[in-house]
Structures are given as C-alpha cells and as structure tokens.
Amino acid sequence: MRRQSQHVTPATERLALRVFLALAATGLWACGPADEPNATDHGPIAEGVMAKMGDPIPTASAEQLATFARGLKVAKHRFTRAEGLGPAFNITFCAGCHEKPAIGGSAGLYRNFFLAAKRLPDGAYLPATSAGKSGGVIRMYDYAPGRPSRPEVDPAINIVAQRNAIPFFGVGLLAALSNDEILERADPEDRDGDGISGRANWDRGFVGRFGRKAQTVSIEGFIRGPLFNHLGITTTPLTDELRAKLPVDSSGGGKTSADAGIDADPLRRAATIRAALADLRANAQAAAPDEPNSDDDGVPDPEMSIQDLFDLVSYAMLLAAPQIEPETEQSARGRKIFDQIGCDGCHTPRLKGPRGLLPVYSDLLLHDMGPDLADGLEQGLAKGNEFRTQPLWGIAAVGPYLHDGRAGTLREAILAHGGEGQRARDKAAALDDAAYADLEDFLLSLGGRDQASPGLIPPETPIGAVGSAGGPVRELDAQEQSAFLAGREEFDRERSYGVGAGSPRMNGDSCRACHFEPAIGGSGPRGVNVMRHGLLGTDGGFVVPAIGTILHKSTRLRGSTNSPQKETAIFEHRQTPHLFGLGLIDAIAAETIAAGADPEDADGDGIRGRVSWVDGGRVGRFGWKAQVPSIVEFVRDGIAMELGMTLPFVPGLTFGLLQDDDGVADPELETVVADRIAFYLQELAPPPRTSTDPTAEAAGEKVFTEIGCAGCHTPSLPSARGPVGLYSDLLLHTILPEGSVGIEEASAGMRDFRTAPLWGLGHSQPYWHTGEADTIEQAIELHDGEAMKSRESYTALSDDKRQQLLAFLRSL
Ligand code: HEC
Ligand code: HEC
Numbered sequence: 001m002r003r004q005s006q007h008v009t010p011a012t013e014r015l016a017l018r019v020f021l022a023l024a025a026t027g028l029w030a031c032g033p034a035d036e037p038n039a040t041d042h043g044p045i046a047e048g049v050m051a052k053m054g055d056p057i058p059t060a061s062a063e064q065l066a067t068f069a070r071g072l073k074v075a076k077h078r079f080t081r082a083e084g085l086g087p088a089f090n091i092t093f094c095a096g097c098h099e100k101p102a103i104g105g106s107a108g109l110y111r112n113f114f115l116a117a118k119r120l121p122d123g124a125y126l127p128a129t130s131a132g133k134s135g136g137v138i139r140m141y142d143y144a145p146g147r148p149s150r151p152e153v154d155p156a157i158n159i160v161a162q163r164n165a166i167p168f169f170g171v172g173l174l175a176a177l178s179n180d181e182i183l184e185r186a187d188p189e190d191r192d193g194d195g196i197s198g199r200a201n202w203d204r205g206f207v208g209r210f211g212r213k214a215q216t217v218s219i220e221g222f223i224r225g226p227l228f229n230h231l232g233i234t235t236t237p238l239t240d241e242l243r244a245k246l247p248v249d250s251s252g253g254g255k256t257s258a259d260a261g262i263d264a265d266p267l268r269r270a271a272t273i274r275a276a277l278a279d280l281r282a283n284a285q286a287a288a289p290d291e292p293n294s295d296d297d298g299v300p301d302p303e304m305s306i307q308d309l310f311d312l313v314s315y316a317m318l319l320a321a322p323q324i325e326p327e328t329e330q331s332a333r334g335r336k337i338f339d340q341i342g343c344d345g346c347h348t349p350r351l352k353g354p355r356g357l358l359p360v361y362s363d364l365l366l367h368d369m370g371p372d373l374a375d376g377l378e379q380g381l382a383k384g385n386e387f388r389t390q391p392l393w394g395i396a397a398v399g400p401y402l403h404d405g406r407a408g409t410l411r412e413a414i415l416a417h418g419g420e421g422q423r424a425r426d427k428a429a430a431l432d433d434a435a436y437a438d439l440e441d442f443l444l445s446l447g448g449r450d451q452a453s454p455g456l457i458p459p460e461t462p463i464g465a466v467g468s469a470g471g472p473v474r475e476l477d478a479q480e481q482s483a484f485l486a487g488r489e490e491f492d493r494e495r496s497y498g499v500g501a502g503s504p505r506m507n508g509d510s511c512r513a514c515h516f517e518p519a520i521g522g523s524g525p526r527g528v529n530v531m532r533h534g535l536l537g538t539d540g541g542f543v544v545p546a547i548g549t550i551l552h553k554s555t556r557l558r559g560s561t562n563s564p565q566k567e568t569a570i571f572e573h574r575q576t577p578h579l580f581g582l583g584l585i586d587a588i589a590a591e592t593i594a595a596g597a598d599p600e601d602a603d604g605d606g607i608r609g610r611v612s613w614v615d616g617g618r619v620g621r622f623g624w625k626a627q628v629p630s631i632v633e634f635v636r637d638g639i640a641m642e643l644g645m646t647l648p649f650v651p652g653l654t655f656g657l658l659q660d661d662d663g664v665a666d667p668e669l670e671t672v673v674a675d676r677i678a679f680y681l682q683e684l685a686p687p688p689r690t691s692t693d694p695t696a697e698a699a700g701e702k703v704f705t706e707i708g709c710a711g712c713h714t715p716s717l718p719s720a721r722g723p724v725g726l727y728s729d730l731l732l733h734t735i736l737p738e739g740s741v742g743i744e745e746a747s748a749g750m751r752d753f754r755t756a757p758l759w760g761l762g763h764s765q766p767y768w769h770t771g772e773a774d775t776i777e778q779a780i781e782l783h784d785g786e787a788m789k790s791r792e793s794y795t796a797l798s799d800d801k802r803q804q805l806l807a808f809l810r811s812l
C-alpha cells in the first residue's frame with residue numbers, strides 16, 4: 001500500500017479508542033497530526049543528512065563530533081574477561097557485527113547469531129530464555145568452570161532462526177521520525193487492494209522501527225540489548241538528564257512537532273490500538289528496557305560506565321545516512337522499473353523527518369513475506385512470517401542480504417521475496433537482462449558502491465611495508481605483488497551459501513573472519529574461537545563424536561541450533577593464532593624439528609618434547625597440537641573445516657574436503673584459490689618486534705632463559721630462509737594438569753600441546769589454546785605438566801625480574 005486515506009471505525013473498536021485516548025492523555029503515547037501530503041516519489045533529499053558510510057552527519061557540532069569519536073572507540077573496544085565479558089557470550093566487541101564497509105555497517109554470515117523460541121503443544125509462544133530474561137539469543141561460548149563451553153540449549157526449543165546484522169547508518173534520523181509518518185502507510189486490511197498490506201509494530205506504546213521485525217523504538221534499547229545478550233556486558237539505563245543530552249530523543253516517537261498533540265483524527269488509528277494493547281501486555285511479561293541488567297561473572301555490575309553507554313548511543317545516532325549517488329541515465333531507467341513493478345509498495349523511497357525527506361527506501365512496516373522467508377519468531381506484534389521492509393539505502397556495500405543473510409547477491413534477495421512481495425518479485429524475475437541490469441544499477445546507486453568490497457578491505461588496498469604486520473616478508477617483484485594481493489583478496493573474501501559456504505556446517509565465511517588482529521592474517525578474539533568437542537568412553541578414553549571433533553558455530557540448516565550430541569563430555573576452545581611469519585616456519589626442515597625432541601627426557605631436565613607425527617611419518621608443525629604438516633595442507637583444512645567448502649583432489653595432500661552435502665556442486669573452489677592463499681601466507685612477514693625499554697627487555701630475555709622458558713620456547717630455529725625467531729621448538733609437551741580432559745588429535749594426547757610460538761605476543765591476546773587468559777601473566781600461570789619447574793621459578797621471581805620478563809615478552 002502507499003497511503004491510507006479512508007478510515008473506517010467499526011463499533012467494536014470504540015472501547016479500544018477510549019483506552020487509546022486515555023493513554024494519549026498520559027503522554028505515554030504521543031501522536032502526530034492528521035494526514036499531511038507525503039512524498040512517495042523520489043523527491044529532493046534533506047540537506048546535510050548523507051555522508052560516506054561510517055561518517056557522522058555533516059551538521060554535527062564540534063561537541064557532538066567529540067562524543068562521536070569517543071563512542072566509536074567504545075564500539076571498537078575488545079572487552080576482556082576482567083572487564084566483564086561473559087560469563088557466556090557471542091563476541092567481544094560491538095563493532096564486530098557492524099563492520100562493513102565501515103563501523104556501523106553489517107557483517108558477513110560468520111557473525112550471524114541464533115535466536116530461539118518455543119511453541120508449546122497448547123499453542124502458546126515462549127521466547128527462549130538461554131540468554132536470560134531479555135530474549136532468545138543463544139550464546140556460543142562460556143568459560144565459567146564447571147559449565148559446558150558451549151552453553152546448553154533448552155531441548156524444548158523448536159523454533160530457531162538466524163539473524164544477520166543490520167547496518168545502522170542513519171538510525172538517528174529514523175529515531176526522529178514521528179509515529180505518524182510510519183502509521184500513515186499502514187494498511188493492515190489491504191483496503192486499497194494492491195495485495196500489499198503493512199502493519200506497524202509497537203514498542204511500549206510507540207511505533208517500533210528498528211530490528212528485522214521493527215520490534216524496537218529505542219536506540220538505547222538496541223544497544224543495551226546486544227551488550228548484554230552478545231557480550232555479557234551489563235549496563236544501567238541512561239538517566240533522564242543524559243537522555244536529554246542525546247542528539248536525538250530516543251525515548252520513542254522522535255522529537256517532532258507532530259508529537260506535541262493528539263491527532264485531530266484519532267479514529268484512523270483505532271485498528272492499531274488493539275495491537276498496541278496486546279503489545280503492552282506482551283511487554284509487561286518481558287524485561288522492561290529501563291531495567292538495569294546483571295550477571296554472575298564476578299565483575300561488579302554495571303560493567304560499562306554510563307558515560308561510555310551515552311557515548312555509544314550518541315555515536316550510533318550521529319551516523320549519517322548513506323550517500324545516494326546522483327542519478328544517471330541507467331539508474332533513472334532502473335528507478336522507473338522499481339516503481340513500475342511495485343518495489344516501492346514497501347520500499348518507500350522517501351520518509352519525511354524533521355530535517356526533510358530521507359531516502360530510506362522502506363516504509364518501516366511489517367509485511368508477510370511468505371512461508372520460505374518465514375522464521376516462526378514472534379516479536380511484539382510481528383508474526384513468524386512478517387518482517388520489516390529492509391531499508392535499501394547503502395545496499396551496495398552491506399551484503400549478505402535478508403534477515404538471516406541467506407542471499408549473497410541482490411538477485412538472490414529479490415527472488416526470495418514471497419507473500420506480499422510475490423507479485424513484485426515475479427515481475428522482477430520476468431525482466432529481460434537489460435531491464436534487470438537497469439534495476440540493479442538503480443539499487444546499487446542507493447549508496448555504498450564506492451565502498452563495497454568482496455571482503456572487509458577493498459582488494460586494491462596497498463600492500464603494507466616489508467616487515468610490517470600484514471605486510472610481506474621481503475621485497476616482492478611486480479608479479480609477486482599481484483600474486484600476494486590476489487591471495488590476500490581470497491583470504492579476505494566472504495563466501496555465501498550460494499557459492500557453497502557451509503558443508504552444511506561452518507565456522508566462518510572467510511579466512512579473515514577469524515584471522516584479523518591487528519591486521520588481516522593476524523589472530524582472532526574469543527568471539528571466533530573454534531569449538532572442539534568429544535565424548536569419553538567407559539574406559540575414560542577419547543571418543544570422536546558422530547559429526548567429528550569440530551563443533552561448528554554456524555550452519556545453513558534452517559531451524560538447527562548446531563547443538564552438540566547429548567553425551568558430549570569434553571569441550572575445548574581453540575583460539576585463533578596469527579599467521580605472520582608462517583612461511584618461515586614452513587621452511588624449517590623436519591629434521592631440525594625432530595633433532596630437538598627428547599621423548600624419554602634423556603637429559604633429565606623434566607622436559608620431554610615429542611615430534612607430532614601425522615599422516616604416517618610426516619612431521620606436524622602447525623596448529624595448537626602441531627596436527628598439520630604444511631601451509632598448503634592447512635589452507636585445504638581451513639577451507640574444508642572452517643568455511644565448509646570443497647576442493648578438487650590433489651595427489652599427495654590428504655587434508656581438505658572433496659564432497660559435501662549442501663546442494664552446491666563440488667568442487668566449490670578451484671585448487672588455484674587455495675594456491676593463491678598459500679602463496680600469500682608463505683610471504684607474510686613475521687610479527688614486527690616493538691621495543692619500548694631495551695634495557696628491561698634485554699634483562700628479561702636473560703630471565704626467560706634462566707627460569708627454563710627457553711627449554712621449550714626455543715628462541716630461534718634455522719631454516720632454508722634463514723634463522724626463524726619464533727620462540728618455539730614446534731614439539732608436543734604435556735602441559736595441562738594431571739586429570740585434565742581434552743581432544744586427542746594425531747599424536748597429541750588430551751593434555752599435550754605444541755609449544756606456542758611467542759613471536760607477536762604483544763598483539764595476539766587473548767592467550768592459551770583456549771583463549772581463556774586475558775594477560776601474558778595468566779597464560780604463564782596456566783603452565784603445568786612438563787613446565788611445572790619453570791612456572792614455579794617464575795612464581796618465585798622478584799617483582800623487578802618479573803616486570804623485565806614481561807617487558808621482553810611484550811616486545812616480541
Ligand atoms: C552478534 C552480533 C551483533 C552485535 C555484537 C551487535 N549487533 Fe547490532 N544488530 C545485530 C543484528 C543481527 C541486528 C538485527 C537484529 C534483529 O532485528 O533481530 C542488529 C541491529 C542493530 C541496530 C538496529 C538497526 C536497525 O536499523 O534496525 C542497531 C542500532 C545496532 N544493532 C547497534 C549495535 C551496537 C551499538 C552494538 C554494540 C553495543 C551492536 N549493535 C552489537 C547484530 C549485532
Ligand atoms: C511486500 C513488501 C515488499 C515488496 C513489494 C518488495 N520488498 Fe524488498 N523487502 C521487503 C522486506 C520485508 C524485506 C526484508 C526481508 C528479510 O529480512 O528477510 C526486503 C528485503 C529486500 C532486499 C534485501 C535488503 C537487505 O539489506 O537485506 C532487497 C535488495 C529488496 N528487498 C529489494 C526489493 C526489490 C528490488 C523489490 C521489487 C522487485 C522489492 N524488494 C519488493 C519487502 C518488500
């Protein structure tokens with residue numbers, strides 16, 4: 001529907017109307033004046049609202065810009081366990097899900113999360129409670145001792161959906177829209193007979209506008225929610241005083257003149273009043289957004305200061321709307337097609353805010369999108385098959401598309417429209433190639449085309465300096481430079497379901513998804529840990545679960561939470577290590593590694609060191625358990641186990657997946673793609689050393705040797721490419737306390753791990769194979785088994801010596 005002009009008031013709605021008037025009188029429910037002419041065409045856009053994605057609105061004051069900068073810092077901050085991360089969590093920083101093409105944007109499939117609910121036999125609907133009272137977010141990680149590392153999911157859950165992040169560029173402008181501006185287009189009964197209805201969702205008496213189901217009106221709510229649900233970071237609501245200082249009134253409805261009085265023609269809203277009442281009832285059951293939240297991780301609540309929360313909310317509100325491109329002949333043709341085939345029936349080109357017309361390309365209303373897109377989740381008034389029309393501003397740079405990211409391309413997104421969108425979809429499907437190209441060009445002109453990338457960074461981003469983090473290990477000639485860039489692009493590239501990501505299970509949609517700190521190719525924070533799991537046999541031995549030892553984080557199977565089998569007794573986090581300098585490790589001769597082994601402890605120093613024999617006689621060197629012999633094979637393994645994609649058979653290489661079960665023809669990638677990635681990794685420079693206090697660092701290096709750290713963390717090994725300063729013997733040591741259970745892999749037993757290389761330690765937190773240690777000190781204290789003597793010497797160090805040791809380790 002476009003605009004509602006006829007308003008009928010059935011007698012049955014009179015009672016509701018009285019309630020409405022009472023509500024309005026309390027001020028709880030502010031409403032605007034009657035119909036004003038509304039631009040549904042592509043009319044002139046308000047001045048000063050658009051900018052490059054990620055930038056603040058051009059009209060922001062100096063003070064607002066300072067708040068914006070502080071808020072951006074909070075959005076990027078990686079929360080540690082000491083700061084209150086968890087106990088259960090999905091991610092360690094806010095911007096991780098909103099990173100593309102700039103902070104505030106969207107994210108690849110790898111950041112999808114699960115939302116779950118229950119439908120009881122009597123038909124009652126209950127949101128899942130796994131994340132506590134605020135709703136059905138399933139959390140994927142937990143470090144709390146005595147609890148499973150992958151929190152248990154209520155077995156009664158029978159509705160599961162995924163959510164892909166929504167970019168929030170311009171949300172401050174949407175927050176300022178009056179309720180009326182949205183309600184005006186609602187046509188719940190499809191009175192105009194165009195096959196498109198459109199209903200408002202309600203949040204505490206205001207028209208909801210944020211979220212996939214328009215379930216929320218408050219930006220503050222949409223920030224406190226994820227902080228608690230995904231990071232386990234607790235907050236208290238902003239005070240009235242602080243709220244008054246926000247750039248936009250986020251309490252609901254927006255600060256528009258329209259909100260001042262009661263509608264002269266309130267009857268026309270009667271149809272929505274029942275809805276609002278039901279919503280108020282529903283909200284009474286859920287936690288009020290104005291309640292402080294709390295958790296049991298031992299860190300005092302609230303874990304985020306109210307000032308940080310204020311800065312974060314202000315930052316989100318100040319983000320500009322994406323810059324729409326000037327019209328060209330082609331995009332003008334595409335615009336006409338967009339209107340002709342009825343896309344504008346829901347993707348309303350302009351909404352009118354206090355600053356003027358905004359190019360939102362959404363009515364912010366709910367539409368039935370048909371059984372295929374339906375996810376069964378109910379939020380507020382939104383039913384299982386209803387979604388908010390997704391705004392199209394900035395569309396070029398924010399894929400994948402749709403609520404669960406299932407569409408890798410615009411065409412896939414359009415073709416997935418069903419229900420009320422079926423008619424427009426069929427017309428789009430019937431367009432000839434030229435007309436479709438025009439339509440797509442128009443969509444791309446709605447912003448972000450100049451910032452779009454197949455991954456996180458534009459492929460042409462210059463190569464870093466030789467020896468820098470993410471740069472090459474040596475001067476590359478022109479041909480090698482383009483090979484390095486091609487490899488980096490493949491490493492960074494996000495893969496969609498359409499090209500075969502997910503086997504059907506997966507951990508990430510790109511290599512960069514996990515390896516990105518402090519630069520592409522680096523390590524990963526806890527939110528991308530790989531989860532391993534296992535069963536215990538009756539004799540206490542290790543038993544591989546039916547799906548293998550990787551307990552994937554994500555799946556393309558709809559309705560699945562990817563839960564472990566019930567008998568799972570062992571969980572093991574694997575933190576993502578950095579890949580800097582790996583080509584040098586690859587160049588160390590197998591004999592060199594084997595020469596350091598002392599399996600029987602012949603020298604009697606308490607330190608044995610065993611070669612990780614894999615694959616019938618080859619020396620393993622990569623991975624926390626040295627379970628993989630070469631870079632080429634780890635690349636194949638990563639493509640198979642992390643991305644869930646298949647490769648052709650290559651004689652002599654056992655790793656990788658030749659076939660999977662996701663409906664996409666195998667092989668899903670050509671060998672040349674794996675080769676490009678392998679070349680890139682071969683040439684990545686080792687982590688640069690940073691020195692801040694050379695005297696202390698030199699003294700610390702001596703301590704390191706004196707207390708026996710170097711007994712395993714061999715400072716340097718010779719290689720075909722020169723000495724490699726990795727601080728590891730690449731051997732397996734029993735390092736966990738007696739009685740610990742873990743994954744058995746290749747020749748490594750439950751308690752055995754490869755000596756972790758220490759180069760890059762200053763920039764690769766968190767630490768330990770589990771990532772459980774916030775600090776280097778904590779990692780040292782976790783050493784047990786063969787390292788017991790060395791750890792005790794460390795504990796006995798004077799404060800001075802300990803500081804010197806840490807200064808040395810941080811400089812690596
Ligand atoms: C785990 C991933 C994840 C994290 C972390 C996350 N978000 Fe989101 N965000 C989403 C998803 C998914 C949606 C859509 C959710 C829905 O409707 O169910 C969303 C929606 C939003 C919206 C509403 C946008 C709109 O137009 O409707 C805002 C604003 C927002 N997020 C801000 C933030 C801020 C600020 C943080 C950090 C405190 C944050 N998010 C953390 C995934 C995330
Ligand atoms: C009946 C209302 C309706 C009509 C008509 C409609 N859409 Fe949509 N559109 C939606 C809704 C609702 C969504 C969000 C669906 C979801 O999240 O799964 C959406 C999503 C999209 C997306 C994905 C956006 C994103 O960022 O995920 C694109 C692209 C899109 N529509 C384009 C079009 C085009 C082009 C047309 C005309 C052929 C069209 N739509 C017609 C309601 C509609």
Ligand code: HEC
Binds near residue numbers: 575
């Ligand atoms: C879901 C996160 C994730 C994704 C996606 C991912 N990795 Fe990893 N990567 C890890 C983890 C965790 C480890 C440590 C694995 C282990 O030993 O159990 C690792 C280890 C490695 C290693 C060995 C590093 C060393 O020091 O021994 C290489 C090489 C590697 N990954 C390459 C890749 C490539 C190439 C891709 C893309 C095809 C990729 N990774 C995708 C998380 C990831």
Ligand code: HEC
Binds near residue numbers: 754
């Ligand atoms: C017996 C061999 C051995 C000795 C001795 C030893 N380490 Fe380790 N170290 C390891 C192993 C094995 C790991 C990987 C353990 C894991 O993550 O499960 C490791 C991990 C580490 C880590 C964490 C690295 C990361 O990226 O997470 C640090 C830091 C570290 N060691 C420092 C030291 C220091 C300092 C000493 C001397 C006090 C020392 N180690 C003594 C074997 C040893």
